Amino acid sequence: MSTRHFLSLLDFTSDELRALIAQAIDVKQKLKQGISHTPLTGKLLAMIFEKSSTRTRVSFEAGMYQLGGQAMFLSPRDSHLGRGEPIEDSARVISSMVDGILIRTFGHDRIETLAQNSRVPVINGLSDLLHPCQLLADMQTWFEQRGDIAGATVAWIGDGNNMCHSYINAALSFDFNLRIACPTGHEPDSAMLESGGDRISLHHSAIEAAMNADLVVTDVWASMGQEEEQQQRIETFASYQVNRQVMAQAHKDALFMHCLPAHRGEEVTSEVLESAQSVIWEEAENRLHAQKALLETLLRPSV
Ligand code: CP
Ligand code: NVA
Numbered sequence: 001m002s003t004r005h006f007l008s009l010l011d012f013t014s015d016e017l018r019a020l021i022a023q024a025i026d027v028k029q030k031l032k033q034g035i036s037h038t039p040l041t042g043k044l045l046a047m048i049f050e051k052s053s054t055r056t057r058v059s060f061e062a063g064m065y066q067l068g069g070q071a072m073f074l075s076p077r078d079s080h081l082g083r084g085e086p087i088e089d090s091a092r093v094i095s096s097m098v099d100g101i102l103i104r105t106f107g108h109d110r111i112e113t114l115a116q117n118s119r120v121p122v123i124n125g126l127s128d129l130l131h132p133c134q135l136l137a138d139m140q141t142w143f144e145q146r147g148d149i150a151g152a153t154v155a156w157i158g159d160g161n162n163m164c165h166s167y168i169n170a171a172l173s174f175d176f177n178l179r180i181a182c183p184t185g186h187e188p189d190s191a192m193l194e195s196g197g198d199r200i201s202l203h204h205s206a207i208e209a210a211m212n213a214d215l216v217v218t219d220v221w222a223s224m225g226q227e228e229e230q231q232q233r234i235e236t237f238a239s240y241q242v243n244r245q246v247m248a249q250a251h252k253d254a255l256f257m258h259c260l261p262a263h264r265g266e267e268v269t270s271e272v273l274e275s276a277q278s279v280i281w282e283e284a285e286n287r288l289h290a291q292k293a294l295l296e297t298l299l300r301p302s303v
Helices: 014-032 054-064 087-094 108-116 132-146 162-174 190-195 208-212 227-236 244-249 282-300
Strands: 044-049 070-074 100-105 122-124 155-159 179-181 198-204 215-218 255-258
Touching: 014 132, 014 162, 014 215, 014 282, 044 054, 044 122, 054 070, 054 100, 054 282, 087 108, 100 108, 100 282, 108 122, 122 132, 122 282, 132 162, 132 255, 132 282, 155 162, 155 208, 162 179, 162 190, 255 282
Parallel strands: 044 070, 044 100, 100 122, 155 179, 155 215, 179 198, 215 255
Antiparallel strands: none
16 A cells, blocks of 8 residues: 555545544543543654744644654754755655654645655645645634534635645635635635635635635735745735734634734734634644644554
């Protein structure tokens, strides 16, 4: 059987994703009840971080520990990854010694090349194109608060970035409607947009996209690797802030999500971030539970 990877939400079927969310809710309950659950005893996850991280690193490291295994942190600064050793060669070497590889990097092709040359499962911990692990946590958070998301309306306000692309994939996998509001020139990838078909609509007004939404989501205006554009983007995206007026267009019981880190006063006001509608802390915590379910699915010894 070929090695199973998680580079995109679309690597799993809708049924598998729903099963993963149910499993995540179950492992969360086990943890809260103090029930030990260590199916990955003796397993090792290599974690390659070519970009910064707080949540992804802590959640995968804590998750492996709680599942009975261990995680190994690798950065380009103190490995040969930063000195030009081809990713193909790194993949063959690292995967000969560990049970799974998590990678956060720039170009998505780097993750694909890693996976093609790895004999163990590879997990996308964020690329310039996608951030699928975050969507597992976001979907878990929605399912816990509101039940199934099929048929709901989600408003994505801001940059057509890696998170937006993963929301497009999630709209397909979980069957919800997605309204995307972003400035001209910052739309998501057109092929991905088309892949979403009728479920996805593109807007150039935050107010319009948020109308009657059940969930409002945003992210930073300048992603990692775009630091030099930060000032320009603050001007370009000024009318795409999620604030009280934007939230007022959505349903009264609409939720607000943000993958974090957030720039208060830019893409979202402090007021919205800290409001009763905001589930950002649950969302961040669910990174741990959702990824434990993912790790168990991918790394569990076959019986
Ligand atoms: N949301 C997220 O992936 O956070 P980190 O960049 O801190 O890992
Ligand atoms: N779009 C952001 C997400 C951070 C978790 C970035 O890529 O920097």
